[in-house]
Amino acid sequence: MVKDLCEQRGGTWNWNFSWRRNLFQWEEGIVTRLQELVDPVILSSEEDRWWWRPDPDGEFTVNSSYKFLMGESWLGEELEVDAAWIFGQLWESPAPSKVIAFSWQLLYDRIPTRRNLEVRGILGRDTPWECLGCVGMVESSLHLFLHCPSAMMVWYEMFRWLGVIIVIPPSLFLLFEVMRGSAKNVKMQKGFVMIWHATIWSLWKARNNSMFSNVSFTPKTIVDDIKVLSWKWSITRLKVSPSMFYEWSWDPGDCLLR
Known part of the structure; x- marks a missing residue:
């Protein structure tokens, strides 16, 4: 405790460092510098507490x-107004926190795609770098989740x-804005954003299953999977009347208006 290193003299607190052994000569200089750093600190008799x-x-x-x-996390770069707004809206969703956090990392391009791993020198020269959903294209975040023909088929559906x-659209930011803006009211907005997260999460899971378990990366x-996952979330996380899966599969918008 900090208080164990202090003693009170004449109504004021003073530092009193004690060591379990004699200091080496080179350590004495370090202690002197430490003393110079802590001496200006004015101590009080109030109880110590954490301060965020x-x-x-x-x-x-x-x-x-x-x-x-x-x-x-933007490493000194300022966000554009639209991007900053989208990051704020990203969390206004009933999707699980870990899923939203993943989407947040994706928009910052901080997920371990083959392109990002290659840039960081993690992948070897002989490691495949192609996208698993198509042929001949580098697996970058934007390609895997948006421009890959398989991913585009998923989004169109x-x-x-x-x-x-x-x-x-050309970016994931605009895609988020388009999906959210397509909703008729606040209830539907939360549901549509939830479906956006479910799509992102399902694409990533499908990519991992294809890479590590040799499961086919199939849009259908x-x-x-997205419909099942978003339906489960709608039952447990959305403040709407529960719907049957066949109802959700047929018209999620109607289910969100209940």
């Missing part, structure tokens, strides 16, 4: 830590399922 610096009141909250990480006609199977 990112919050003005010193209290740790998930909200303050999220804002802190948002500022730090998702929007058709939601009753929305779409031309695939991925679409079916």
